Amino acid sequence: xxxxxxxxxxxxxxxxxxALPAMSLYAQAASAAKPPAFYISEFELTDAEGIRPYSAAxxxxxAPFGGRYVxxxxxxxxxxxxxxxxxxxxxxPSMEQAQAWYDSPKYREIMPIRHRSAKSRVFIVEGVAK
Numbered sequence: 001x002x003x004x005x006x007x008x009x010x011x012x013x014x015x016x017x018x019a020l021p022a023m024s025l026y027a028q029a030a031s032a033a034k035p036p037a038f039y040i041s042e043f044e045l046t047d048a049e050g051i052r053p054y055s056a057a058x059x060x061x062x063a064p065f066g067g068r069y070v071x072x073x074x075x076x077x078x079x080x081x082x083x084x085x086x087x088x089x090x091x092x093p094s095m096e097q098a099q100a101w102y103d104s105p106k107y108r109e110i111m112p113i114r115h116r117s118a119k120s121r122v123f124i125v126e127g128v129a130k
Contacts, residue, residue, distance in 0.1 A: 035129035036091055037098040038070065043120035044085035050117035057110050065101035066093040091127075098124045 039062075045051060059069070071089035092098035101107055102124065114120065 033129050034094040034096075036093060036127040037095040038125045038127055039067070039088075039090040039092065039098055039102070040123045040125060041088045041120055042084040042086070042122075043088070043114075043118040045118050047117040051113065054110050054113035054117065058107075061104065061107040061110065062090055062092075062101045065097045065104070067091065067098070067101055095124060095126050 062068075067090045069089070070091045071087055073086050073088065076083050076085075076087060090098075092101065
């Protein structure tokens with residue numbers, strides 16, 4: 001009886017001790033995961049023709065930084081306050097990648113087109129890590 005009990009305790013202890021490194025690695029990986037970031041632009045077009053070159057080129061500037069459209073225009077329903085005219089949201093893997101895109105020479109080259117063709121408010125917002 002004592003042998004079975006000792007064997008059971010040894011198996012439980014070994015399993016617990018073996019699980020500790022795995023749990024530690026999982027915790028390290030989870031804490032190393034960076035939260036996503038979102039570029040959000042609220043804007044009102046002032047020159048629909050003038051924005052066309054920007055619209056045609058902008059995706060090619062953010063895709064290399066891991067960016068992808070989440071919202072690109074579409075219907076806006078205001079639940080509280082004045083509705084914005086148009087919203088664009090681009091998801092990035094991290095704040096660093098979103099900022100690197102925004103500061104990139106390719107994006108800076110086309111940014112003046114947006115400034116001339118729209119009134120806008122632009123943000124980069126950190127999301128929630130998975």
